[in-house]
Amino acid sequence: MKEEKNIYTTLTTKDLSIAYEAHKDQVDKSGLPYVFHPFHFAEQMNDEYTVCVALLHDVIGDSNYNPRFDKCRFS
Numbered sequence: 001m002k003e004e005k006n007i008y009t010t011l012t013t014k015d016l017s018i019a020y021e022a023h024k025d026q027v028d029k030s031g032l033p034y035v036f037h038p039f040h041f042a043e044q045m046n047d048e049y050t051v052c053v054a055l056l057h058d059v060i061g062d063s064n065y066n067p068r069f070d071k072c073r074f075s
Contacts, residue, residue: 009048015055016042022063034062 019038026034042054059065 012042012048012051012055015052018065019055019059022059022065026063034058 016039020035023033023035023038028034028037038055038058041057042051045051045054
């Protein structure tokens with residue numbers, strides 16, 4: 001049986017929120033919500049750091065996300 005891993009730490013929960021906010025109105029080429037991509041990618045990671053990297057890897061380049069705004073919001 002495959003061991004379940006818990007990726008829901010304080011940091012990953014914040015990054016889930018950032019990824020959702022950044023991609024909530026985007027769709028991929030097939031019409032699915034784009035946010036599924038980083039969520040699925042994060043599920044494949046094995047530790048907190050790489051989960052966060054996976055969640056945020058497209059935020060700056062592929063969205064209108066403003067890190068200065070969210071730095072205040074999520075601090």
